[in-house]
Amino acid sequence: xxxxxxxxxxxxxxxxxxxxxxxxxxxxxxxxxxxxxxxxxxxxxxxxxxxxxxxxxxxxxxxxxxxxxxxxxxxxxxxxxxxxxxxxxxxxxxxxxxxxxxxxxxxxxxxxxxxxxxxxxxxxxxxxxxxxxxxxxxxxxxxxxxxxxxxxxxxxxxxxxxxxxxxxxxxxxxxxxxxxxxxxxxxxxxxxxxxxxxxxxxxxxxxxxxxxxxxxxxxxxxxxxxxxxxxxxxxxx
Numbered sequence: 001x002x003x004x005x006x007x008x009x010x011x012x013x014x015x016x017x018x019x020x021x022x023x024x025x026x027x028x029x030x031x032x033x034x035x036x037x038x039x040x041x042x043x044x045x046x047x048x049x050x051x052x053x054x055x056x057x058x059x060x061x062x063x064x065x066x067x068x069x070x071x072x073x074x075x076x077x078x079x080x081x082x083x084x085x086x087x088x089x090x091x092x093x094x095x096x097x098x099x100x101x102x103x104x105x106x107x108x109x110x111x112x113x114x115x116x117x118x119x120x121x122x123x124x125x126x127x128x129x130x131x132x133x134x135x136x137x138x139x140x141x142x143x144x145x146x147x148x149x150x151x152x153x154x155x156x157x158x159x160x161x162x163x164x165x166x167x168x169x170x171x172x173x174x175x176x177x178x179x180x181x182x183x184x185x186x187x188x189x190x191x192x193x194x195x196x197x198x199x200x201x202x203x204x205x206x207x208x209x210x211x212x213x214x215x216x217x218x219x220x221x222x223x224x225x226x227x228x229x230x231x232x233x234x235x236x237x
Contacts, residue, residue, distance in 0.1 A: 011117035156189025
């Protein structure tokens with residue numbers, strides 16, 4: 001159960017939390033990329049890229065060490081020039097848009113004096129995420145962001161949560177709530193790091209991505225729009 005300390009900050013997972021959950025045909029996204037590399041050999045190239053990505057993501061989940069998109073291309077033996085990366089980003093673009101209520105919720109939390117953070121397990125470089133938040137009008141509302149592609153760890157490793165609270169300027173993790181859609185990476189990870197955890201259970205997590213370990217969230221919300229009222233209730237209790 002959450003302690004009674006006043007919440008000073010709130011950090012969010014990105015994909016499936018600040019963005020709505022999408023069931024994505026990942027093999028098809030790689031096929032779109034492979035067609036730009038070599039139209040004749042696209043299926044074989046796409047398969048190598050998919051296998052490399054799965055291998056790295058499995059390591060991320062099981063060993064809690066980070067990986068990058070560059071490592072995916074390197075492991076697949078595929079060169080990734082500007083045209084290839086543009087094709088990759090275009091294939092994913094429709095899945096990157098912020099929840100329609102996202103900006104309004106982030107602004108409401110900032111108006112309450114809360115520090116806002118983002119903590120994401122991602123293969124993508126930080127610049128891509130900053131561009132996405134800027135496109136959606138949210139960048140100015142985010143005080144700090146930590147991406148696993150930029151540090152050695154992935155959630156649920158406690159070090160990456162410590163990086164997040166430190167980047168937010170919060171010395172006591174109990175003062176910073178974490179919001180996520182995954183019980184293992186987000187809820188278990190945050191609780192192990194000493195942070196109150198809020199679960200948004202609207203994502204259909206594939207079985208192979210569920211991870212190990214279980215955790216009970218301190219609160220559950222069905223939409224981001226419930227967060228300001230929840231934080232008010234916690235801080236006025």
